[in-house]
Amino acid sequence: MPNKYADLCIAVTGLNANDNPGPGMAVIRSLKEYFGDGLRIIGLSYESLEPGIYLRDQVNKTYQVPYPTEGTAALAERLAYINRQEKLHLIIPNFDSELFNFIKIAPQLQQMGIATYLPTYQQLALRDKVNLKNFGTKNGFYVPADHKLYTTDDIKKAAAEFNFPMVIKGKFYEAYVVYTMDQALKAFHQLYAAWGVPVIAQQYIKGNEINIAALGDGNGNNISLVAMRKLYITDKGKAWAGVTIKDDKLTQLADNFARVSNWKGGYEMEVMSNADGHLYILEINPRFPAWVYLTAAAGQNQPAALAKIAMGETVEPYADYQAGKLFVRYSWDHIADIADFQQISAFGEL
């Protein structure tokens, strides 16, 4: 490890390593692999039972931060406090819902000496689920047709066009494949309550689910991209096992996206390859995926590359990675003391 990184301190969100995991722990694992155990990791948590808070061999200290709905002033104030304690070099946010605030306060963070490597508001908006179909149409990508749902009447219109099955998706997270109107209504109400409107109905595309993790340089290029075929999918649609794959069509797809969007930062493309070989973009997530450690295992450590670029280093685009690298996720009962729970709950620090 180069000496200039000897006292490196990086803050990371997304410590919720549960059955619908945030990417935080995978990002931390990747960073530690590259920068070594000397790296100080600061966890930024929203809830007291995010597992990463208690994984003290991975996360040196955790601070609770205000929910995104509390606004940018509260976030900036909290991060200023944390920075006074920890002297952060970099923050890597890992939730879609917090990105808007982090982008807004990025100049303030920079003044505090904290680097970030984030997309712009425009980039964030163009891949939003609400805008994805238009973005695809404009730029020649296959994107399933969709309907924005504000009322239950809208579901009937969507069902008339798409038939069943169709996919009902939350504004930020979660998606359900529904086969009947009853299931569609239930999913609509559930996602409305959790994430607000619009809820999105999307045409169902049958095929193989492939995800691409990538890192855009903000100038129309990808510094890294690694594709993964899902081998085992949970009832929440998350990959519980997957294998790296290599296909020129996938590379071209991600490179085209980087070119037309000038994407800056980590992102994940969720793709469905149908029987005709067409690659439908189901979603583009504006941050690394929870499986991002697989990129490091396959030879392209995307979180480490992001950290180096964010801190001003020049990173050459990766040329290759290993296909056939498999990940199998597992669950583990980590033991902690109730005093730790009390500490993070009452004082917001552990």
Added chain:
Amino acid sequence: MKLKSNIATSENGFIFNPATGDSFSGNGMAAKLLEAMKSGKTEDDIKQDILSRYEVSESQLNRDWDNWMLQLKEANLLEI
């Protein structure tokens, strides 16, 4: 009919398509055939080798070979 150049095979008959992530398990005979195909042997060479080693009629071998090709094609493992 040629096996796609990027297809990975192992000695025990495991087949992995790195472009799609598909994987298959073959038996010992499949492993031998895949190895022969990957080494660039022609269909005639492979068939001749089988006829000299195993007690099988030429007509049976041809039927089995067609079936083998069909399976490889369905598995998307052959060059188009």
